[in-house]
Amino acid sequence: MDKRADSSVPLTDVIARRWSPRALDETREVSWGQLRALLEAARWAPSFGNTQPARFLAGRRGDATFRQILGTLTERNQAWAHRAGALLIGIMVSRNEKGPIPYAEYGLGLAEQHLVLQAVAEGLVAHQMAGFDADAVRERFAVPGDAVPRVAIAVGHAGDPAVLEVDKLIERERAPRKRLPLGELAYTGEWGAPAF
Numbered sequence: 408m409d410k411r412a413d414s415s416v417p418l419t420d421v422i423a424r425r426w427s428p429r430a431l432d433e434t435r436e437v438s439w440g441q442l443r444a445l446l447e448a449a450r451w452a453p454s455f456g457n458t459q460p461a462r463f464l465a466g467r468r469g470d471a472t473f474r475q476i477l478g479t480l481t482e483r484n485q486a487w488a489h490r491a492g493a494l495l496i497g498i499m500v501s502r503n504e505k506g507p508i509p510y511a512e513y514g515l516g517l518a519e520q521h522l523v524l525q526a527v528a529e530g531l532v533a534h535q536m537a538g539f540d541a542d543a544v545r546e547r548f549a550v551p552g553d554a555v556p557r558v559a560i561a562v563g564h565a566g567d568p569a570v571l572e573v574d575k576l577i578e579r580e581r582a583p584r585k586r587l588p589l590g591e592l593a594y595t596g597e598w599g600a601p602a603f
Contacts, residue, residue, distance in 0.1 A: 410426045422524065424527050431565065433489075446522065455509050465493060480559055484538045484559070496558070499557050501553050534561045536560070
């Protein structure tokens, strides 16, 4: 499905095409080369003082890491994410040899966005999830105390919404994407005065 953004001005293609489907095609794989490209894109994201606080656990469908990550997701997310070609956990490292890392969560978010946009460039889709058990991730993967699991990410090929099997979920998958108008996000002069 093509759910290109309905934007007020033309956007670069990978941004216009980015969306977060749950209907994934379980017959198609995410290659190691594609996964490497996503993680390389994340590596080159900006971060405060080049602190690079983003770390990732990554597994491809069928391997032990994928199964372990899938097992940490909520049942609701497991119901569709098992079809992903790859599952990842984005982890924020909060300290380095100099002490606490400023804006570490922001740095992880930027790395994740680079990863997601690279997925679009690779012909893939990515869906970020808060619904996972961070403590289970810590335990299963021996994540150190100064590293914080913040997000799970399903990566794959968009599939037929019918695989979701529930009418409400299928309708949501097919519905047009929505965003607040730009005038409600960008102000000038004073708070609430639309810039555009």
